[in-house]
Structures are given as structure tokens and as C-alpha cells.
Amino acid sequence: MKRTEIKTLLESTDYGKTVNVKGWVRTKRESKNVAFIALNDGSTIKSVQIVVDKNPEIEKILDNIHTGAALSVNGTIIESPGKGQKVEIQAKEIEVLGPADPEEYPLQPKKHTLEFLREIAHLRFRTNTFGAITRVRHAMIFAIHKYFTENGFYNIHTPIITASDAEGAGEMFQVTTLDLNNIPKTDDGEVDFRKDFFGKPANLTVSGQLEAELAALALSKVYTFGPTFRAENSNTSRHLAEFWMIEPEVAFYDINDDMDLAEDMVKYLIRYALENCMDDLGFLSKRQQDEEKSKKADERSMELIEKLRFVIDQEFERITYTEAIDILRNSKPNKKKKFQYLIEGWGADLQSEHERYLVEKHFKKPVIITDYPKDIKAFYMKQNDDGRTVRAMDVLFPQIGEIIGGSQREDDYDKLYNRIKEMGIPEESMWWYLETRKFGSVIHSGFGLGFERMMLFVTGMGNIRDVIPFPRTPLNCEF
């Protein structure tokens, strides 16, 4: 018999119909004459209840069924006389496909800490929380491609291995086939990269932006959605060494068009989640509220679904860096010296506490800050006429902080060339990037959206290691 997915089954009203379901046991409850098994196959967060009328033969099978075991059940769909579910399966035949030794199986029908589940990442998919996160993550991946496709973008695959170390977006993972126990050296004692696979040093990408720009200057609207690697020794709940980033790049867009795109896209993704993942979001909302029970009322998060709706309904506040500095300088925490880093003058980078003040206290909604001092931003950003700021934009979200970083790109050959020189970037590694400003250069803009940070926001999870299946962080490369 063909397997019926539990998601389909629970929506069915074909009472009396014989079906087959396969899945993993969440709990088993037994009394003298009847047993109940909650079976889940991951097609939905809901489990189906298998009702087993006991007899000596089936009891032998029941003895072998524990939390975690995989079952195949043939039975009939019946209307449930019990509370908590409309439909259930009256079992006729049960086969244990794969038993799970209860003495060893670590998951129990109870709350586990997220830290413990991280240590058993190979099994944590089988929990309600990670099942929900995984399904929402898929929905978000799909919605991203859908959004861009509907809006005339082309997806491009930018290289994962690159030889340009010019972007300066952080420490990189080196890629080499050299024997590390016997490194070839040049006459001056330096590593002889001519002997390496590519004949020069190579690294894992820290951003697909520079290559995406090349494509945008031909196809107008492109985006990348790929893995990104940062070898920074970051130990926070918001950083991963391997994460996924969405980077649209659009010709003829200025910084304002760029902001419009960012805001529209983020809202689209949230709307998609609300329209397609309510079962999972409802569970994640309850989970979050449960977790925050011990917190004081004013420290608790806004209810997840309410928060998502709230963000869709709000226009993101757009201010310049200079305006942000003014607000912060005159803010209560600054005057009362509550900030760890006091705002004194123009030019310093904003700290997390400042961003959080602006988003969570002052505006109480997402904020986009533009026109940062050029000295604290990357070389490729469009220089303003004032000579001291660039057309950068950061989208800041409550609790998460920077979720998007982007800019209008410098399209003037001379200005870009001079900036590369000023910042000591080896120009010979950037010849191809510079050439696009020599031939048919036009204004263009783009941004990077951290996918896992978006996932944090949509799921209400607190740690980025819990919204990616197998997190890579310093000293952690298990699974």
C-alpha cells in the first residue's frame, strides 16, 4: 500500500478508508486494552494518533515500540472520539521498521534544552522545535527565489573558491592542496604558492557581491543565494563561520531604490511565512513564550506572530548616520552616561547598544541608517559629494541588530581606483572589477541579507546555531 503523508491524512475525512502511514514514534501510552501511539513523519508538526486494540500478538510488537522507533502502520481512518484531534488511525497491522533502544535513545517526550539538542544535532530534527524550524527554513528559501523570480531577477552562482582577498569583509578560510607538513618555499623562505592548486593563494568566499556586480552590469537584476565563510573568532549568538547570504545587485538602482528593495523583500518573506507556516509559527510562538516565562514582563518579546504582523505594517524608519548621531548624543542613556561607549562626536562606528537604542527604544521599529562616514565602510561604496560619507545602508532589526548591509556602489572609475589605492588593496587583483567602471559604467546598488539572521527573526529563536541544521562555529565542526 502506498504511504499517505500525515499532513494529508489529518486533513482527510475519508472515514473507513484503509491507509498506510510511516513515521517515528513520539510517545506511546498504554492501558489494559488499548494503546496510543503518536506518530510523526515530519510532513507537518502535528502527529497522528495510532489507536491499537490489544491482543497477545500485537502486544509483542508493542513491547518493541518506544519513543524514536520507526513504524509502518496499516489501518483505517476514523473520526476520533477523544479530544485533541479530529482524525486518528485504528491500527490493523503494525511493523517496526527500525527500533530505538529506550535505554540509549536520548530524546524523551519532554523539554530538552537547546544546548543539549545542539550536541545531538543528528537527532534534533526529530523534535517539534527543529522540525518546525526546518520547515520554515525551507519556506523562506523558496520564498526568496520566488520573490526574485516574480520581480525579474536572475539567480547567479558566484564562486565559492576565490583568489581575490580584496573585499576586506573579514578573515578568510584558506583553501590549499599543499602538504602542510612539507610546505614548498621560495628562495626567500616564503610559501611558494606557485606550487599550490591554483598557482596562487585561494580562499573560501566571504561575499559574492563583486562577482554579482559584474552580472548586474549586463543582466540588470541579479541575486546570489549561497554559502559564505568567515574565519572570524566570533563567539556570539548571531555569528556563524559558515552561513547563507542573499545578495541582490541591481543596475540603475540608487541607494533609495536599494532601500525600497530591501524593505519590500523582507516584508514579502515575512508575509510568506505568515501565509504558509502558521502551524509551525504557532508552535514556535508558544515555545518562545514558554522559554521567557521566567523573564520579567517588560523583558519579554512581543508575541511572535504579532511581531511579524507588526513589522509588515510598519514603514521602516530611514535616517542618516548624522541624524542617528544627533539622536544618540541627546538621548537619555548618553546624557546619563549609561552607554558603555558614549557618543561624543561624528565619525565613530555605532555600537550594538546604540543600534538597539534606536530600534528598540527610540523608533520602536526597524530602522535603516544611511550615509555613513567613508572611513568606517568598504572601498566599493559610492562616495557622496560631501567628501566624507558614502551611500551605505544598514537595516537594523530589534534584538538581532544588523540584518542587512548594503550600498550604492562606486561607479566612477577614478574615484574607485583612488579609494583602492588609499586603502592599500592590491589593484592587480581587482583589474576585472575596475574594468566594469571603464566600459558602460552605470549607477548600481545591492545588499547582503544574512539568511540565518532573517531566520532568527521569523522563528523567534535566540541563537543562530539553532536556525541552521549543522552550525559551524569556532572549535565546532561536528556532524
Place this chain on the structure above:
RNA sequence: UCCUCCUUAGCUCAGUUGGUUAGAGCAUCUGACUGUUAAUCAGAGGGUCGUAGGUUCAAGUCCUACAGGAGGAGCCA
């Protein structure tokens, strides 16, 4: 990388000013129970207290180092 905190049963935790054989809930096992919803009830088994040193008559408890984890900061997405 810096600061702070944590590490006791399979899991989640309690363990008083250092003082006899280290406790609970859940899970597991045994039994009871006519439909349960993380079922319930009764009983049983389960621990070299993260590792290595040290102080002390005596260390789960105090000190040092190391390991692992968490929160915050920096870097950023």
C-alpha cells in the same frame, strides 16, 4: 579575542555556614489501570559530583589550572 556565569543520574535541576550511606521530577524496568493526549498510580534499578592538582581531620561545597557550554562585547550578515 575580552568580560561574566555555568558544569551533580540518560535529561532537567536541588544540595544550607565545608561534616555521616548525594536528593527530586522526567526517562528506563516491573506491576496496576476500559480512550489516552508530555496519561495516571505503586515499586525498583541508575551517580568515581567536567578533568587534573591543592588546602583541610574532613571537599559536590574552598583555591589553582585546563576542557566544554552559555550570556554580553568586538568583528560583521
